């Protein structure tokens with residue numbers, strides 16, 4: 001599939017945008033006219049740069065407010081168009097986007113639209129230029145794809161077709177199914193954008209909140225499937241107006257965009273395959289996404305392992321061994337393995353630096369990640385050491401693929417020979433339940449797409465948690481069976497540096513137990529520091545749930561939090577924070593499925609009080 005992206009999606013100068021698109025691997029770009037207007041590069045220089053970078057210049061856009069006007073204005077519009085045709089000739093471009101009129105149209109008459117666009121077409125033909133007519137969702141008279149197609153059909157010129165933009169169609173709730181009936185050769189261009197489901201006027205939604213495919217709520221595989229069934233064989237482009245992308249790192253945004261297209265074409269190929277339909281789009285399928293069976297390990301980086309090791313021991317973890325070659329230690333409890341790594345850790349008090357998941361075929365999962373443009377972690381293994389495919393997530397977490405049930409492969413490097421070595425006491429901890437990773441606000445959507453596509457996780461509906469630092473947006477990603485769960489928390493604006501500053505906005509590792517009360521009592525006996533929960537919380541619990549007074553008293557005594565859903569009950573507690581991380585211990589009774597969301601504000605406020613206090 002040939003891929004393109006509109007320059008309006010990206011930050012920086014036109015030159016920077018072009019370099020980033022080429023580096024990410026796009027085939028071409030749409031030149032958004034404003035980017036050219038403000039550029040010091042001449043049209044000839046833009047053309048030469050594109051040629052040098054191997055980028056095609058696919059669409060000059062937008063040309064606005066043309067049809068449906070009085071005769072005098074039409075002449076001015078044709079004059080304006082001719083100037084742009086000359087400019088396009090200098091750029092070596094042959095396709096112009098014509099948006100349906102949103103401003104100057106005063107006459108609602110299809111026949112007039114047809115005859116005026118026909119005049120434009122005949123003028124364009126003299127320059128060898130084709131016109132792609134796009135119905136904007138807020139077009140004054142033309143605002144549906146059916147209408148733009150009807151007009152283009154009646155114009156009846158070889159050099160006039162339509163541009164289909166998923167946003168304008170899906171934002172209105174229109175059914176894209178009828179696209180399949182349009183002759184593919186009359187679809188001149190396809191723009192894709194996703195968007196979160198919001199209720200606001202369509203213009204504001206379009207200009208500020210579009211996101212890459214897979215980051216919003218539109219069913220773009222079905223949309224692209226309908227495009228494919230029309231017989232369209234052209235370019236699939238991204239046109240994303242997004243306030244955050246326009247101020248984010250241009251290279252990262254370009255990679256994020258191409259990742260979204262690589263995922264979408266694979267999903268669409270699967271959809272068409274299932275219907276037994278071939279496609280002229282040459283959709284590239286990715287190696288199949290594998291369902292992870294669980295966490296392989298979680299890694300903590302720290303320059304001083306002692307406080308973390310002490311906390312792990314208080315929670316019931318056993319020290320399993322020291323890596324034979326590196327300053328790295330392994331701890332485990334039940335099926336939960338935690339690695340403390342002191343390499344490259346100068347200045348890091350403690351931070352969650354990576355994790356592994358177990359999949360049936362790690363090499364294939366690694367190959368899929370590469371095709372999704374994931375950045376490989378530089379290799380540091382020796383020939384006789386396990387070589388887990390590893391990648392840097394957008395939040396800088398290192399993500400590894402291990403083989404299902406084969407931790408022994410790398411555990412041996414820690415001198416651990418029999419897997420599941422008999423501990424002195426059977427561990428109360430069963431496994432890693434979930435990880436909570438902090439996300440800078442600029443890269444939240446990028447992270448969601450990365451983790452859902454590379455780790456093959458599903459995004460659950462997001463929530464918002466009030467905290468003294470601001471409203472924290474939170475999003476859970478999980479395998480269908482919850483064997484692997486990640487909770488991504490957006491860091492409130494202004495605190496994103498806190499992640500690097502090693503303070504204030506910690507991440508956490510949640511481990512699961514079948515007996516949290518015994519585990520908490522053992523930890524108290526071992527002198528562990530718990531996050532202190534205020535008495536107000538327990539008064540509120542008593543009001544909301546009818547709890548046995550004895551249980552309520554135990555919860556308060558042990559700083560345990562409580563929640564209930566339609567399945568069962570949830571008991572959990574938090575440890576004190578070390579550096580940039582802490583632990584949570586959870587007990588899920590009778591299939592409780594959530595994360596104690598009502599308790600999250602209590603936790604954030606308690607940590608805020610505590611961290612403020614510890615800084616003075």
Ligand SMILES: O=C(O)c1ccc(O)c(O)c1
Nearest residue numbers: 062099134165206207239
């Ligand atoms: O918002 C706009 O003006 C605009 C311009 C060009 C497009 O292709 C589009 O989808 C929207």
Ligand SMILES: [Mg+2]
Nearest residue numbers: 134165191239
């Ligand atoms: Mg568009």
